[in-house]
Amino acid sequence: MSSFRKVNYSLRPAKHAQRRMVSELLGCLYPFKAVRDYQYIGFGSLWFEDFRLFHKLLGFKKMVSIERSEAKDRFLHNKPFKAINLLFGDSGAKLPEIDWAKESIVWLDFDSPLSLETLRDVQLISASCKSGSCLAITLKVDEAAEILEAAKAQEEIEHAIAQFTSRFKDYYGGKVFSDDLRGNPFRQVCEEIVDAAVEQKIALRNTEKEGDDVFEFRRICRFSYSDATPMLTVLYVFYTRGDQGKFDECSFDTVDFLPNMDHEVKIQMPVMTLKEIREIEEQLPTDNIDALDAGYVPTSDVKKFVSIYRYLPNFSVLET
């Protein structure tokens, strides 16, 4: 089922913060091409949150939203800008229709766990995108789909492990243990699998290439966050060796939340009242968190807040 049936997108603060952070990273792509001239491809759902934000902040003029729901009219009705072109169908069927000769930013914002279909999408983009393109992939990482399948079939965990192994053995070389399919270990397994899938396609792409034409890929960062379910987002940039200078010029690791490339950015929501938020915000930014007058807010929440306050939505109370 599409996630729009499960949750209203606009009520997910961690997701919102992540979107703002991603937008800051995408802004770094300008050495390749004026960012507004990139094409953006995503899964807008009914809310088109990422499309709204990116159009306003980054100025994308060409945007494509892929939607597998059959309620076409409702999606067309909710489309916020003329610039968005809606493609109805599975991403696996619609991604090949995209013009990959243009610099692209693709966000495969899945709300499901890793599957062979999601990997195929990742590989299709890795094999097709132009130098300077960016791919973000989001996956649900609380537990492997195979665990749910086994539970439904009333099979033991060994069944889930065997099923997962038989599906992903080319991408994950290690032995899979039952605790690898849930929680943090599962997130790491997913990262490794997606990485191997990208690497394979890039290697294949490079078979006949030499010198400046050889393709490179870099994992820029990984986001982990949870609004209700733990999610993972991995961000890649693809470029040719000839464009290495442009890539270096992007300086992704100079944005506030990314101390170094491939850093894991954990977005954790602090528990604070609006009054507390206002009081701390008045003292920001600061280089010395310990010197903040945070009132009664526990230090751990203060640290979480300071690390992401610029990206949080503005809260206000409409009724009491």
Added chain:
Amino acid sequence: MNENVDQISAFPTKSFFVDMLVRDIPLEQAVLDLVDNCIDGAKRLRGEDSNDLSGLRVEIQFSKEKFSIKDNCGGFDRQTAQMYAFRFGRPKGFNSTKHSIGQFGVGMKRALFKFGHEFLVQSRTPEESWAVRVDVPEWEAEENDWVFPWSEYEGGHEISDSPGTYIEVTKLRKGTATSFGTKVFENKIISSIKSKHRQFISFGMEIFVNGNRVDAADLRFFSTATLKPVVENFVFDEDGLEPVRIRIVVGISDSIPKSAGWYVVCNGRVILDADRREETGWGVIEDNADRPSLPSFHNQYSRFRGIVYFDSDDSSRVPWNTMKTDIDEDSLVWQRAYERMIVLARHVLDFINKLDSEIEDYGRDKSPLMRLIRNAPKSSVDVLKTDQAFKAPDKSSVEQAPPTIKIQYSRPIEEIEFLKSALGVDSARAVGERTFEIVLERNRG
């Protein structure tokens, strides 16, 4: 070469020969061929029927720049190098390892040429040591000189004090380097070795790929007093030829479609993995209707496992193709085994069909047969050696559940979602069952 105008020279050029040799072999298969050579060394060292290969080790390393494989499996001497390892094809009368798996005399050369343009092979036995280093383009340029020169043995690559062999390939071909540089290729090699060399690993041989130890993929069958896989042993004898020992094991295991099907093992090397093609009897084709066969494979048969072992001291007698990637269908040994495979598989498929229809009738959680299978222990195929008939529980031997009828109906998704939430369940099926239970309870009062 004699440029005689009265005749046409058909002498092959080396580059033509090398290109032909490497063309049709997948890279992955070429790596496995080199592992096969190590295993043959182990068999020479420990005896062809030995089940103890502990302490023997193979280490494979590859990257974009270089490939290497080393072992401590006893090495091979100069004479073997001269007569066999570096010859193209096996000279008549050459006594090779009994019960070997590297039987075609092309594996090593094919792999070396496939990988790159420069290689070093060196080996040490208790008595001697030797090395051959070849720059392939230079070697190809010497058109008339079909020899590989000896070079100086260089130490420093040994796994231990035990004798062994070291092979290194550099100046990799472009396509090869591309694959060797990826994690996916490394994983493919690991999973191929895991399945193809399963038996040798279970005998204690240790194989490492880029530092990762490869464990054996165990093949296991449900095995209890009332549910046993069939095991059948027989020998195929032809006058004057080495006999072939055949063992067929067929039974049921976990319901995993990708693992279901036939496994064919020749002299310990797995040739087919979970095969579900016509070649192993699945599906009837009209042209061939008189050939005994099984139904087409369907996920319903995802519990089916069949394993056929062929063993012979003369490795040319077991029914594999030259790449060890498929069976040789024309082989009489295969045809004989095939007939028995079909007969034995039918009993197992009948039981699976029965199980399936029972699940249809009772539901998965209430089926007595299903319950029996779910709790059944499994045995490794390695212990299933003695002849036994297939044994499956029939309905009378298991606890009978009351007869049931399946109810099926459709309702709008929105209403089902509403009830899922209201009843705290997570599937449409559970909504159906729970609502039935509620109405039943209320009406019974």
